[in-house]
Amino acid sequence: MIKGAAEFYRNFPNFQKGEDGKYHIHHVNSGEGGWNSSDTPYEVSCMHMIFPLAIRASEILGVDADMRPIWQEIRDNLVELPRSGRGRPSRQAYGAFVYGGPGEIEPIGAEPELKRRFLGFNRLGSFIDTAGIGGAQIFRNRLRLREGPGAIDAEHIGGLASGIHETMLSSSPEEVDGEPVLSIFNDWPKSWDASFTLLARGAFLVSSSMEKGQIEFVEIQSRVGGECRLRNPWPEATLTLYQNGKKAEDVSGSLLTFATARGETIIVVPRASKPSRKRIR
Secondary structure, three states: OHHHHHHHHHHOOOEEEOOOOOEEEOOEEEOOOEEEEOOOHHHHHHHHHHHHHHHHHHHHHOOOHHHHHHHHHHHHOEOOOOEOOOOOEOHHHHOOOOOOOOOOOEEEOOEEEEEEOOOOEOOOOOEOOOHHHHOOEEEOOOOEEOOOOOOOEOHHHHHHHHHHHHHHEEOOEOOOOOOEOEEEOOOOOOOOOEEEEEEEOOOEEEEEEEEOOEEEEEEEEEOOOEEEEEEOOOOOOOEEEEEOOEEEEEEOOOEEEEEEOOOOEEEEEEOOOOOOOOOOO
16 A cells, blocks of 8 residues: 555656656645645645655565665655744645634534634644634534534544644654654643553553653553664653663663563653652543
8 A cells, every 4th residue: 555655646647857856746736625736735745755655665575676766766856845934834835724823712603512713723732623614513522513413523533632642642753764753741731730641653552640840750561572762751861761670771862762572561760760650640
């Protein structure tokens, strides 16, 4: 399927190298409303993802060696996605979809249970809803009547849950074809005490807690073994790793890399702290 997606883009009739030496895609739509556009963020983002993945999958499986230089040439010369000053896609890149800043959700008429009108993002940076674009009615529990009664839509509940998950624990690779990197409490408000147990890429079950702005511990259960990469939650401190309750080693640095065995539990704490696992609320 990875190969099929890469080959779909490569053979798409309106995907061509321009006079600037970059590959561009034309006559595609941007989201649901920007028709007949060029270099839309959805398509360009997917191409920046799929060609490196196709190369890496080919290497892992030992197949399609003849396609690697072809995919690599496209990757090296693919048009860049327009960026804003903060490194995010620019507003202009989204065509008809210009997203606003923080806002509120207002009720519809006399029915207080129904909400609508997209006005921005929540304080965690998660997308709230696009009801103002599509006219869907949104309930207080975030379910919406996108297609009318009898067709209740849970898309935005999933989006909100995904945003909270990523804010507490992310495990995305730094490169699309790279290895997962665990990162704890990313931009989580320091004034919000919280704890979690969540799954991460690499078959790790990760637990952690924050109280009064301080991360207390990180526990990693390795389901299948393999190397674990953890962004240091205490960048200035020397940390101690405990494997199955026994002290293993002291580590430091911005990125911690250590081997794990199948079924092993690792607790990471600052060196002066005890390796006790806090209660997850």
